[in-house]
Amino acid sequence: MISNIHTHSTFCDGHDTPEALVQTALDKGLIALGFSGHSYTPFDSYAGMTPEIVTLYRAEVRRLQRVYADRISIYLGIEQDLDSDLDDLDWEYRIGSVHFIKRGPSYYPIDAHPDNIHEMLDTLYDGQILPMVEEYCGRVLGMFETMRPDIIGHFDLYRKFNDKQHYLDETDARYQDLVCDTLQTLVRKGVLLEVNLGGMANGYTLEPYPSVSLLRFLQKEKARLIITTDCHRAPYLDYHYNETVALLQQLGFPSMVVMGRNGFEEVPL
Numbered sequence: 001m002i003s004n005i006h007t008h009s010t011f012c013d014g015h016d017t018p019e020a021l022v023q024t025a026l027d028k029g030l031i032a033l034g035f036s037g038h039s040y041t042p043f044d045s046y047a048g049m050t051p052e053i054v055t056l057y058r059a060e061v062r063r064l065q066r067v068y069a070d071r072i073s074i075y076l077g078i079e080q081d082l083d084s085d086l087d088d089l090d091w092e093y094r095i096g097s098v099h100f101i102k103r104g105p106s107y108y109p110i111d112a113h114p115d116n117i118h119e120m121l122d123t124l125y126d127g128q129i130l131p132m133v134e135e136y137c138g139r140v141l142g143m144f145e146t147m148r149p150d151i152i153g154h155f156d157l158y159r160k161f162n163d164k165q166h167y168l169d170e171t172d173a174r175y176q177d178l179v180c181d182t183l184q185t186l187v188r189k190g191v192l193l194e195v196n197l198g199g200m201a202n203g204y205t206l207e208p209y210p211s212v213s214l215l216r217f218l219q220k221e222k223a224r225l226i227i228t229t230d231c232h233r234a235p236y237l238d239y240h241y242n243e244t245v246a247l248l249q250q251l252g253f254p255s256m257v258v259m260g261r262n263g264f265e266e267v268p269l
């Protein structure tokens with residue numbers, strides 16, 4: 001029972017049209033496909049959909065819902081950045097994500113390029129990573145309170161370049177305490193966290209977001225998880241999905257959340 005609700009198309013920074021993605025989803029036997037175009041961030045023209053494009057995106061996904069209604073469940077969602085203005089549109093779900101650290105009028109991207117991370121650390125944090133992680137965690141918590149997204153996107157996105165750039169010691173007890181406290185707070189508020197495979201699909205990370213050590217903690221906390229591929233290219237729509245189901249089983253998760261034919265459902269593992 002494979003589905004994916006974190007999918008980017010040519011309406012934002014994805015490589016394929018929504019219809020090509022639906023065709024691939026059918027070929028791969030997905031039961032449901034959710035589109036999650038990037039929300040509009042006026043300070044960053046790279047990934048976000050302008051309000052005009054949002055209108056076209058919504059119309060196209062609605063059209064595909066009608067055309068493919070008897071073959072696959074298609075959902076109209078958005079990946080809402082914390083620093084985007086919240087709209088009042090009727091999305092079927094929202095993934096809430098933090099992609100930037102904000103300082104005054106400046107936005108520092110977390111996942112754009114390794115140089116940005118180093119520039120941010122030097123400019124804002126005297127080269128130290130833990131204060132940056134602390135601020136990021138605060139932003140994720142704040143996002144949950146203000147946005148109430150259905151899903152929290154790529155929790156530890158700041159790890160994206162760490163496997164090659166080594167700016168963070170993930171075994172540091174202070175780091176583990178900081179992020180585990182944040183995760184515990186989120187879990188106790190009942191959030192749904194994604195296990196995001198996008199960093200792995202693109203060859204940046206060896207582990208999903210959140211990392212395996214954080215997943216171990218989340219298992220003890222009885223967290224609710226949904227696997228997503230953060231797909232930007234159709235062939236990766238189901239990237240590493242079955243392996244990640246096996247990982248969650250191995251870590252002792254009794255169940256996970258899947259987007260099915262009638263919305264989110266809990267399935268045993």
Ligand SMILES: [Zn+2]
Nearest residue numbers: 079097153154
């Ligand atoms: Zn994202």
Ligand SMILES: [Zn+2]
Nearest residue numbers: 006008079230
């Ligand atoms: Zn995404």
